[in-house]
Amino acid sequence: MLAVQSKEPxxxxxxxxxxxxxxxxxxxxxxxxxxxxxxxxxxxGVGSRLLLLKKQLTGLGNQPTLRFNIMTxxxxxxGGSVVxxxxxxxxxxxxxMTDPFDLQLPEPPK
Numbered sequence: 782m783l784a785v786q787s788k789e790p791x792x793x794x795x796x797x798x799x800x801x802x803x804x805x806x807x808x809x810x811x812x813x814x815x816x817x818x819x820x821x822x823x824x825x826g827v828g829s830r831l832l833l834l835k836k837q838l839t840g841l842g843n844q845p846t847l848r849f850n851i852m853t854x855x856x857x858x859x860g861g862s863v864v865x866x867x868x869x870x871x872x873x874x875x876x877x878m879t880d881p882f883d884l885q886l887p888e889p890p891k
Contacts, residue, residue: 784850785831787841788881794848797837802852804872813855813873843886849879 783802786794816822833841854874 782829782831782849782851783876786848786850788846788848797841797847798831798833804854808854810854810856810872813857838886841886843888844883845886846881846883848881851877851879853877 784796785798787797789795852874854872857873
């Protein structure tokens with residue numbers, strides 16, 4: 782996940798959290814697959830926790846509209862990617878923005 786954004790009252794988007802990803806060479810990537818333009822895919826079995834500072838959580842309110850900026854990575858045969866791996870493969874990366882969704886949060890801690 783590269784960023785979590787919240788929708789402001791004026792319709793603009795504000796970054797709540799930004800991060801970076803750096804591969805140390807130990808990640809095993811799945812092979813790339815193509816989807817038709819009208820097709821969609823769902824990621825399952827992905828687990829992680831989202832840690833926010835108290836002031837970040839307070840700024841969201843009780844029912845924020847959020848969206849995630851995520852990066853997908855897959856391996857493909859050499860010839861079209863900028864990140865090379867050993868054994869004749871390259872890593873293809875793509876940034877995606879999720880559709881906005883509403884989230885119900887408990888009262889922020891005091």
